[in-house]
Amino acid sequence: MVVLIEQFINGLAIGSVYAIVALGFALVFGVAKVVNFAQGSQVMAGAYLVWAGTALWGLPLWAAFLAALAGSVLIALLIDLIAVEWLGDSAEIAPLLSTLALSFMLDQGVRLIWSPDPVAFPNPFAGISLQAGPLYFGATDLVILAVTLAFMAVFSLLLKFSWLGRSIRAAAQDAVAAQQMGVRTGPAKLAVFALSGGLGALGGVLVGMYFQQIDPSMGLPFGLKGFAAAMVGGVASLPGAVLGGLVLGVFESLAGGYIGSAYRDIVAFSLLLLVLVLRPQGLLGSRALQGLGGSRGAGAIPTTSPLADNSGFPVTVMGTRPIPMRWTMGLTLLIGLLASFAMDGYWSGVLAQGAIFATAALGLTVLTGMSGYVSVGNGALMGVGAYACALITTRLGWPFELVLPSVIVIGALAGLLFAYPILKLSGHMVALATLALGQIGYLVMLNAIPLTRGPMGIGGIGEPRFALLGGRALEFPGAMTALCFAVLLLALYLVHLLQRGHLSMNFQLIREDRLAADAYGVHATPYVVIAFITSSIMASLGGMMFAYQQAYVSPDSFLILFSFLLLTMVLAGGIVSPFGAVAGGIALIALPELLRGHAEYRELIYGTVLILIIKFLPSGLTSLSFGRRRAPAAPAPAAGTGGTP
Structure with missing residues (x-):
C-alpha cells in the first residue's frame, strides 16, 4: 500500500506537467481549431529560456521564469502569425503540418543558440523529501502539485469571471454565433495563443524541475503526451485536458512501478486508444462536433474533409494537375x-x-x-x-x-x-x-x-x-x-x-x-x-x-x-x-x-x-x-x- 500511494503521488506530479501541456493544446484547438504540434517545442523553449536566465544571465529562478514567460508568449504569437494568420484559408491539414515544421525549426534553433547536449536544470528542492509516517514524498513532486493546483485555480477564475475568459469560452463554443453577438473573436484567438505560450513556460519549468535536466529533443515526446492527455479528457474540453493529464500520469507511474519502466509509454498510448474506441469524444468531451462537420465545427459549408479550407473548398485537391x-x-x-x-x-x-x-x-x-x-x-x-x-x-x-x-x-x-x-x-x-x-x-x-x-x-x-x-x-x-x-x-x-x-x-x-x-x-x-x-x-x-x-x-x-x-x-x-x-x-x-x-x-x-x-x-x-x-x-x-x- 505504501508503494501504491507513493507511485500515485508521483503520477499526479508528472500528470500535472502533462495537464499543463494538454491545456495549451485544448485552448488553441478550442478557439482556433488548429492542432498545434509546436506545443511540445514551446515547453522545451520555455525550459531553455529559464535555464539561460539562471545559468547564463545570473537571474534568480522567479525572475528567469518571468523572462521566459515573455519570450514564450512571443514565440506563441509568432506561431499564430505564421501557421494560422499567414496561411489564411489553407486546408485544415495545413496548420497541422506548418506547426510541425515550426516545431522542427524551434528545436534546431535551440541547438544552434545553445547546445544539442543535455544541460542541468536548477531545482532548489532537489534531494529533499518529506516523511509522513511510513510514506516518503519528494519535495519536487509536492511543489509541482502545489504550483499546478494554484495555477488551475487562477486560470479557472480568469476564464469564468473576466471579459477575456468569457470571450474565449464563447469563441470556443461557436465562433460564428459569438461574432454575431458582438464578441471580438480575433483578440480571443490571440489570447489563447499567448496563453499557450505562457503554459509552455510553466510546463518547461515543471519539466526541468521534475527531471533535473533538459535537452532540445524533449519537445516532441512531451507534445505527444500532451496531445494524448487532451484526447483522453476531451479534445476541446479544458477540464478534460486536466483530467486527461492526471489520469495519464497516474497510469504511467503505476505501470512503471508494477510492470516496468519500459512499458510506461505503451500503457499511456494504449489508454488513449482505449478511450478513443470506447468514448471517441473523450472522458469529458462532447459529440456535438461530429454533427457539424467533424472537428471543423459550423462553417459556411460543413465538411469532414481535412483537405478543404474553412469554406469547404478542397484547396489541396483542385489545383492538382491530372x-x-x-x-x-x-x-x-x-x-x-x-x-x-x-x-x-x-x-x-x-x-x-x-x-x-x-x-x-x-x-x-x-x-x-x-x-x-x-x-x-x-x-x-x-x-x-x-x-x-x-x-x-x-x-x-x-x-x-x-x-x-x-x-x-x-x-x-x-x-x-x-x-x-x-x-x-x-x-x-x-x-x-x-x-x-x-x-x-x-x-x-x-x-x-x-x-x-x-x-x-x-x-x-x-x-x-x-x-x-x-x-x-x-x-x-x-x-x-x-x-x-x-x-x-x-x-x-x-x-x-x-x-x-x-x-x-x-x-x-x-x-x-x-x-x-x-x-x-x-x-x-x-x-x-x-x-x-x-x-x-x-x-x-x-x-x-x-x-x-x-x-x-x-x-x-x-x-x-x-x-x-x-x-x-x-x-x-x-x-x-x-x-x-x-x-x-x-x-x-x-x-x-x-x-x-x-x-x-x-x-x-x-x-x-x-x-x-x-x-x-x-x-x-x-x-x-x-x-x-x-x-x-x-x-x-x-x-x-x-x-x-
Whole structure:
C-alpha cells in the first residue's frame, strides 16, 4: 500500500506537467481549431529560456521564469502569425503540418543558440523529501502539485469571471454565433495563443524541475503526451485536458512501478486508444462536433474533409494537375534506369532511397489523398515491413519470391489492426489516433526484445536472393536500385487499379465528406478499411526495401518523425496524385543530400521550404504548370446507386 500511494503521488506530479501541456493544446484547438504540434517545442523553449536566465544571465529562478514567460508568449504569437494568420484559408491539414515544421525549426534553433547536449536544470528542492509516517514524498513532486493546483485555480477564475475568459469560452463554443453577438473573436484567438505560450513556460519549468535536466529533443515526446492527455479528457474540453493529464500520469507511474519502466509509454498510448474506441469524444468531451462537420465545427459549408479550407473548398485537391498514370510510370521507369545504370554509386543509392520512401508515401496517396484520412503513424507500418523482411531473411533464409508476398500479407494484417480504432473517428481525431498507433508500434519494436532485439536492432540482412536464379542475387552494380524502382512501379500499378471504376468514385465521396457519403448511400466503413490495408501494404513494401538496402533495421529507423516525413512528401508533391508521391519522395530525400554542406541549418531550411509549399503550392509540385483551379466535379450517380458495402 505504501508503494501504491507513493507511485500515485508521483503520477499526479508528472500528470500535472502533462495537464499543463494538454491545456495549451485544448485552448488553441478550442478557439482556433488548429492542432498545434509546436506545443511540445514551446515547453522545451520555455525550459531553455529559464535555464539561460539562471545559468547564463545570473537571474534568480522567479525572475528567469518571468523572462521566459515573455519570450514564450512571443514565440506563441509568432506561431499564430505564421501557421494560422499567414496561411489564411489553407486546408485544415495545413496548420497541422506548418506547426510541425515550426516545431522542427524551434528545436534546431535551440541547438544552434545553445547546445544539442543535455544541460542541468536548477531545482532548489532537489534531494529533499518529506516523511509522513511510513510514506516518503519528494519535495519536487509536492511543489509541482502545489504550483499546478494554484495555477488551475487562477486560470479557472480568469476564464469564468473576466471579459477575456468569457470571450474565449464563447469563441470556443461557436465562433460564428459569438461574432454575431458582438464578441471580438480575433483578440480571443490571440489570447489563447499567448496563453499557450505562457503554459509552455510553466510546463518547461515543471519539466526541468521534475527531471533535473533538459535537452532540445524533449519537445516532441512531451507534445505527444500532451496531445494524448487532451484526447483522453476531451479534445476541446479544458477540464478534460486536466483530467486527461492526471489520469495519464497516474497510469504511467503505476505501470512503471508494477510492470516496468519500459512499458510506461505503451500503457499511456494504449489508454488513449482505449478511450478513443470506447468514448471517441473523450472522458469529458462532447459529440456535438461530429454533427457539424467533424472537428471543423459550423462553417459556411460543413465538411469532414481535412483537405478543404474553412469554406469547404478542397484547396489541396483542385489545383492538382491530372497526370496520366502511364506518364507517371514511364517517368519512374526512366529515372530508375538512369539511377541503376548511368549514375555513380552514391547518387544511385540516394535515388534508391527516394524510391523506397516514394513507395511508402504512395500509401498516403491512397489513404489521405483518395479517402481523406490523415495518418501520422505510417512510419510504424513501414517498420512492420522492414522487421518482417529482416526476420524472414535472417531466420528462415527465404528468397525474394517468398519474402514479397509474406510482407504483403503481414502488411495487410497490420493495416486491418490500424483501421479498427479509427473507424468511428473523424477530423483531427483520426490524425491523433494514428499518431498514438505509430508510437505504440515504435515502442513495441523497442521493447519486444526476443523478437526485434530491441535497441540493438537486426543486422546481417543479405541481398535479395532469387529462387529463379538458383538462390543467387542480381549481379550488377545498380541491382539494389533497380529492385527498389521495380517495387515502386508495382505500388504504382496497385494505385492504378484502385483509381478505376466505382471504387475510386466512392473514395472521392468519402474524402470530400463522409457524412454526406453516408447520406448518399455509400457505406464508408469497408472503403476506409480497404484504404488502410492498401496504405499499410505500400508502407510495408517500402520498409522491406529499406531493410534490404540498409542491411540493418532498428526502432530508431521508424520514429514518429518518419511518419511526418511521409506525410510531408505527399503534401509537397501533390496529395491526390501518384506522381506527387513519387516527386515528393525523391525530392525530399535528395534535398538533404544537396544541403549536406549546411547540415546545421538543414532542418531550418527544410521547415521553411515546407511552409512555403503549404502557402504558395497547396496542391503540391504537380500544380506548378496548372494555372487555374478546376471547378469541383459533380459526383457520378453510379457511386451512390452502387452503395456497395
